[in-house]
Amino acid sequence: MNTTEIQKALANVKLLFNEPLSHFTYTKTGGPADVLAFPKSNDEVKKIIQYCNQQKINWLCLGNASNLIVRDGGIEGFVIMLEKMDTVTFNGSHLTAGAGAKLIDVTKLALKKELSGLEFACGIPGSIGGAAYMNAGAYGGELVDAFESCDVILEDGSFKTLVKEEMDFRYRHSILQEIKAIVLSVTFKLEKGNYDEMKAKMDELTDLREAKQPLEYPSCGSVFKRPIGYFTGKLIQDAKLQGLKWGGAQISEKHAGFIVNIDQATATDYIELIAHIQQVILKQFDVTLETEVRIIGREK
Numbered sequence: 001m002n003t004t005e006i007q008k009a010l011a012n013v014k015l016l017f018n019e020p021l022s023h024f025t026y027t028k029t030g031g032p033a034d035v036l037a038f039p040k041s042n043d044e045v046k047k048i049i050q051y052c053n054q055q056k057i058n059w060l061c062l063g064n065a066s067n068l069i070v071r072d073g074g075i076e077g078f079v080i081m082l083e084k085m086d087t088v089t090f091n092g093s094h095l096t097a098g099a100g101a102k103l104i105d106v107t108k109l110a111l112k113k114e115l116s117g118l119e120f121a122c123g124i125p126g127s128i129g130g131a132a133y134m135n136a137g138a139y140g141g142e143l144v145d146a147f148e149s150c151d152v153i154l155e156d157g158s159f160k161t162l163v164k165e166e167m168d169f170r171y172r173h174s175i176l177q178e179i180k181a182i183v184l185s186v187t188f189k190l191e192k193g194n195y196d197e198m199k200a201k202m203d204e205l206t207d208l209r210e211a212k213q214p215l216e217y218p219s220c221g222s223v224f225k226r227p228i229g230y231f232t233g234k235l236i237q238d239a240k241l242q243g244l245k246w247g248g249a250q251i252s253e254k255h256a257g258f259i260v261n262i263d264q265a266t267a268t269d270y271i272e273l274i275a276h277i278q279q280v281i282l283k284q285f286d287v288t289l290e291t292e293v294r295i296i297g298r299e300k
């Protein structure tokens with residue numbers, strides 16, 4: 001990969017080469033991205049995609065890296081991060097947020113405007129784009145509830161607006177998991193709320209989260225999707241796996257659905273521990289645990 005040529009072709013875009021993604025992931029693990037790009041506008045995103053397509057270079061978009069395990073070999077090609085595209089605007093009861101905006105910040109801005117509908121998300125550490133991709137949810141709410149539409153750029157570099165009906169939102173699923181596209185912004189339709197009631201709800205959910213989740217350690221949140229008819233944490237506890245250490249990773253003592261990085265874990269520690277949990281739970285209870293966390297990148 002010719003870094004000088006890339007810099008010349010994408011002169012206005014901030015680029016980092018061979019940058020460890022452990023600096024960005026919530027687990028603090030993962031190898032380097034060949035190129036990490038921080039576009040500031042839709043047009044810069046388009047320029048990157050067109051350049052990659054012309055040069056036959058792989059590309060993918062990451063959000064806040066809170067639901068990801070990047071393998072220790074890192075990611076080939078371009079990793080596009082939209083953290084500079086975080087503008088939030090209001091139009092009546094509609095809120096439009098750049099895909100790089102942090103969901104937590106957006107819920108605070110909605111609270112300030114007394115626009116209700118996103119309170120459930122006040123502790124989810126993802127970006128707006130990642131939350132749409134995952135249909136993030138908590139405490140009875142899901143992104144789909146407030147979602148109206150999103151602007152995306154498709155694999156061929158064309159822009160498109162997708163409305164809710166086109167998104168195939170399901171439990172931790174959206175159409176974005178099946179097409180190659182980058183979410184650029186999301187528009188939510190919110191309702192007039194009451195500041196004190198909204199704030200009380202958000203405080204209550206924050207307290208619940210702090211009481212139940214090991215937020216003092218790096219992690220990727222719930223590792224597994226909830227299997228129908230079971231609770232993942234309970235299965236892991238019943239299998240006497242809670243607390244198990246694997247290299248620097250550990251099944252959290254506080255919440256068995258989380259794997260925490262307690263001592264310089266590698267992505268390999270995480271991936272092996274996940275596989276071990278899946279094997280034990282399948283053998284003991286005949287239940288298949290599917291990962292909620294996305295595992296991406298190349299082997300070391």
Ligand code: FAD
Pocket residue numbers: 026060061062063064065066067068082099123124125126127128129130131132133134135136137138176181182183184213215219220221222294
């Ligand atoms: P990333 O982890 O960066 O990426 C996830 C996937 O989305 C990747 O495949 C990536 O390619 C894709 N993606 C990201 N941005 C874009 C974009 N702009 N366009 C296209 N694709 C994109 N999740 C919940 O649902 N509920 C919770 O209560 C919750 N609690 C958590 C608590 C903790 C402590 C942690 C660490 C995580 C938690 N999560 C929770 C997981 C995570 O925060 C969510 O899944 C979040 O929506 C992921 O967003 P992200 O920006 O971090 O995405």
